[in-house]
Amino acid sequence: MSKTKPLAPILIAFLIVDALVLGAAGSYYLTTRSMTKKLAQVEAQKPENIVKEAQAKVLPTEGYTTKLKWGGLVKKLVEVGAIDPAKYQEIYKSKTNGAELLALLETDSDQPIMINENSAYFLVNTLWALGLTQKSQVLDEGPMRTGGTDTGNFASTGGWTLGTKAAMELYSSEELIYLTEEQQELVQKIAANVYRPCCGNSVAFPDCNHGMAALGYIELAVANGLSEEQIYKDLLAFNSFWFPSTYVEMAVYFQQQEGKSWDQVDAQKALSYDYSSAAGAQKVSQAVQNVPGLKSQGGSCGA
Numbered sequence: 453m454s455k456t457k458p459l460a461p462i463l464i465a466f467l468i469v470d471a472l473v474l475g476a477a478g479s480y481y482l483t484t485r486s487m488t489k490k491l492a493q494v495e496a497q498k499p500e501n502i503v504k505e506a507q508a509k510v511l512p513t514e515g516y517t518t519k520l521k522w523g524g525l526v527k528k529l530v531e532v533g534a535i536d537p538a539k540y541q542e543i544y545k546s547k548t549n550g551a552e553l554l555a556l557l558e559t560d561s562d563q564p565i566m567i568n569e570n571s572a573y574f575l576v577n578t579l580w581a582l583g584l585t586q587k588s589q590v591l592d593e594g595p596m597r598t599g600g601t602d603t604g605n606f607a608s609t610g611g612w613t614l615g616t617k618a619a620m621e622l623y624s625s626e627e628l629i630y631l632t633e634e635q636q637e638l639v640q641k642i643a644a645n646v647y648r649p650c651c652g653n654s655v656a657f658p659d660c661n662h663g664m665a666a667l668g669y670i671e672l673a674v675a676n677g678l679s680e681e682q683i684y685k686d687l688l689a690f691n692s693f694w695f696p697s698t699y700v701e702m703a704v705y706f707q708q709q710e711g712k713s714w715d716q717v718d719a720q721k722a723l724s725y726d727y728s729s730a731a732g733a734q735k736v737s738q739a740v741q742n743v744p745g746l747k748s749q750g751g752s753c754g755a
Contacts, residue, residue, distance in 0.1 A: 506707065510714055518686050520565045526578060527559065532585060532617075565669075567690055572693040579664075582629075584609070585623075588667070590655075608664040629675045635674050639667075687719070705739055708740065708743075
């Protein structure tokens with residue numbers, strides 16, 4: 453049996469040196485990677501970069517697409533006199549993707565209900581027409597009727613001039629969407645939890661255009677079986693494009709106060725009175741007013 457020859461001293465020394473070099477290189481790599489990560493985290497926390505990230509998440513360039521499709525809804529609104537095609541033509545014919553939107557007045561469509569910078573105005577008006585016209589427990593039994601003010605004198609009623617019929621002739625007049633009694637109650641529940649920064653009232657008191665539009669969408673979404681969680685997410689996206697500066701501020705607020713990026717924020721919480729009412733949005737704005745890059749414009753019922 454042959455004996456194994458011992459390693460030469462030179463070879464042993466080489467292996468030791470090699471191991472030390474590899475260990476040092478590995479340690480240097482890990483240290484460098486850790487430092488790079490920390491620097492990236494510091495860079496991301498700079499106020500101007502927080503604002504940029506907030507803008508990208510609140511107002512994505514591709515817009516926000518819901519799970520619902522228009523179907524024949526817009527055509528129905530034309531048929532019952534809630535939308536005057538001539539007035540819509542005048543407003544939208546020269547807009548980006550105007551022809552695509554105007555086609556909804558005449559035909560059923562598989563086009564998804566979505567919102568971006570170009571479609572936000574069309575969406576608020578069309579959902580406004582829906583919320584105003586749809587037979588609704590919120591409209592018939594809520595503060596729009598019982599609050600002591602003439603129902604026709606609210607911004608959401610007196611302000612609607614895009615139909616062939618008068619607003620109060622349209623008001624809660626057509627069952628465009630079938631809702632059971634249980635679904636009507638769910639609409640009421642969700643509406644009571646949703647605010648917008650132009651007003652102090654929830655969607656259960658839809659006295660302005662955005663409130664009436666939100667009511668119309670809630671009714672459509674509930675009728676189509678969307679979950680409450682999904683409906684809140686959709687409405688938060690709508691509010692974000694309707695009031696962009698308000699919700700960019702809100703995203704920065706949540707990042708700074710709670711360490712949450714916009715996609716981690718609970719939509720129902722963001723839509724609550726504490727954040728999305730006129731008073732709530734003002735408090736948020738004041739809390740982030742010194743952050744560079746934010747441009748506060750406040751809420752407005754103008755589309």
